[in-house]
Amino acid sequence: MLKRIALAAVVLLANLSLVAQFSVRPQQPEQIPGKLTLDDLLTAAKKYFRDTAEFPLIQTTTFSVIASSGRSRNPKTITREYLFHGYSRQGQTANARITGGSESMWDVLRGSKLGKASANSAIWTMIPGLLLYSDPGAFALTFAPSGNGSELLQAKMAPKNSCPLLSMSHQNSQWYFPDNACGESEFQLDQDLRFKQFAFQAYGLPAQVDLAPFGRCNLERYHAELEFQEVILPQDKAPFLVPRRVTATLETDKGTVVISSIYWPKVEGEASKRHRTP
Numbered sequence: 001m002l003k004r005i006a007l008a009a010v011v012l013l014a015n016l017s018l019v020a021q022f023s024v025r026p027q028q029p030e031q032i033p034g035k036l037t038l039d040d041l042l043t044a045a046k047k048y049f050r051d052t053a054e055f056p057l058i059q060t061t062t063f064s065v066i067a068s069s070g071r072s073r074n075p076k077t078i079t080r081e082y083l084f085h086g087y088s089r090q091g092q093t094a095n096a097r098i099t100g101g102s103e104s105m106w107d108v109l110r111g112s113k114l115g116k117a118s119a120n121s122a123i124w125t126m127i128p129g130l131l132l133y134s135d136p137g138a139f140a141l142t143f144a145p146s147g148n149g150s151e152l153l154q155a156k157m158a159p160k161n162s163c164p165l166l167s168m169s170h171q172n173s174q175w176y177f178p179d180n181a182c183g184e185s186e187f188q189l190d191q192d193l194r195f196k197q198f199a200f201q202a203y204g205l206p207a208q209v210d211l212a213p214f215g216r217c218n219l220e221r222y223h224a225e226l227e228f229q230e231v232i233l234p235q236d237k238a239p240f241l242v243p244r245r246v247t248a249t250l251e252t253d254k255g256t257v258v259i260s261s262i263y264w265p266k267v268e269g270e271a272s273k274r275h276r277t278p
Helices: 038-048 105-110 113-133
Strands: 009-014 056-067 074-089 094-101 141-145 151-157 183-188 195-202 207-211 215-232 240-252 255-265
Touching: 038 113, 038 141, 038 183, 038 240, 056 113, 074 113, 094 113, 113 183, 113 195, 113 215, 113 240, 113 255, 207 240
Parallel strands: 009 094
Antiparallel strands: 056 074, 056 255, 074 094, 141 151, 151 183, 183 195, 195 215, 207 215, 215 240, 240 255
């Protein structure tokens, strides 16, 4: 379903000197009346997941491993710069760059293990827009309130055809990303159709995969979650969405891998700050 988002979607470079001044947009709701429909969802996607919005962020990724016994290893953290380059709606592809940060130039060029793991988050930031711009006929869509007293609206997309057994090629396993991301996706929007959260649950499990640090193991659950924040560039009246937090959780019979990234705007003098929560 989303094979085209694979490794070519993220480009690793040694340096990228892009700095922009922008701020989180204040809450200025635009009321869109009526019941939520597929057309509403696509209209919101074109507004907030645009292919013309480029901006730099700081991405701090934490890689955590929990053994099947429940014992946690010391988490590893890497901070890098992130730049989203937009979607190709016709080609159903997306492009982003994660660069440099706390790694040496040679580590970036070689592609360190932690650096490759951090790319997992960058890939997931592109998935929501790709799903919304894909063929809607391939999915069964349901719309409903989120429940539990929440005022958020919920849109679920499930593939109409059965998903194949999940697999990860040797190359994709280094990114902790499936060869074919097939499963159920859920968008949560507020009453003004601003995307707030996204979640993905993979089908085709359990499956045998080869994942560091466990080696050959049975992948029993693959779950990803995203939170969004709304920003606006100077002299641009149209807001768009950027990631605030991304978490991928891979549960196996030998333990669990959690890859979690937080994002904040990159402004002059902030590139060296670490572990900052937006």
